[in-house]
Amino acid sequence: MRESLGERIFSGVNITILTLIGLISLFPFYYVVIVSFADPDVFLKRSFILFPESWSLDAYKYILSTNTFIKAVGVSGYLAIVGTLLSLMVSAAFGYMLSRKRLFGRKLLMIALLITILFNPGIIPNYLVIKELNLINTLWSIILPGLLSGWNALLLKTFFDGIPESLEESAYIDGANDLRIFFQIILPLSLPALAAFGLFFAVGYWNTFFNAILYISDSSKFPLQVLLQGMLVQSNTSIGEAGGLGEEIVPPETIKMAAVVIATVPILLVYPFLQKHFAKGVMLGSVKG
Structure with a gap:
C-alpha cells in the first residue's frame, strides 16, 4: 500500500x-x-x-601500570566469574526444584520465595547477618547475599515448567538419577535462559558497588567500581605506584575517562558470545500457553 x-x-x-x-x-x-x-x-x-x-x-598506559587498578580489575573479574557461576547454579537448581510438582512442600517453598520478593529486611539486618557469619572484609560478603534472587528463580521456574516431564520419565526408565537428569538433560535444554540470566548476573557482579562499600573496608579488596568512584569524586587520580609514566604529564580527566572505558569494555565484549541465546532467554515467561 x-x-x-x-x-x-x-x-x-x-x-x-x-x-x-x-x-x-x-x-x-x-x-x-x-x-x-x-x-x-x-x-x-x-x-x-x-x-x-x-x-x-x-592515560591507558598510566592506569595499566598501577598495581591498585590491576588488583581492582582482578577482584571484579573474580566476582563476575565466580559469582555468576554460583548464582546460575543455585538459581537454576532452585527454579527446577519448584517446577517439579512431585516435590514435597512445594507450595510452602513458593510462598517463602514470594515473601522474599515482596519484603526486604533492610540494610542493617543484612549487615548484622554478614557480620555474624564473619564475612566482613571478604569477597564472599558480596557474592553470598546475591546468590539467589527470588524473581530470577521464579522466572527460571516458569521456563522449566515448559520442559515436558516425559523427558524425565524416560530418563528414569533408562536408570538415570535426579542429578544426572538435571545436569545432562535439563541444563543443556536451558541454555537460552542460562545465557540471559548469566549476562544479568555478570553485569551485576561486575558493577557491584553498594555492597562493597558496606562490607569491605580493606582497599586491596575493592572492586573496580569502588575504585572508579573514588577516582571520579576526588580531585586527584592517585591510584597507586605507576611504572614508566608520571601522573603530572597525564591530565586527570583523561585518566578518569580511560578508567571508565576499561570498566565498561569487558561486559560489552561478553554480549556478542551470548547474543544468539540472549534473544530467546529474555522472552522466557512472557508467553504461557
Missing part, C-alpha cells in the same frame, strides 16, 4: 526525532572514549574536544 503524504511526513518526523534522541544518548559515550584517547598536550589546551587532533595511549 502506498503511503499518503501525511503518513510520509509523520514517518519522516518520527525518524528525525528518534535519530536525534539516539545521537544525544550516544554522545556521552562518544565523548568519554574520545577524551580517553586524546593527546595530553591537546587536551590541556582545549578543555572541550569533539575530535582530537592527535591520539595518545598515555
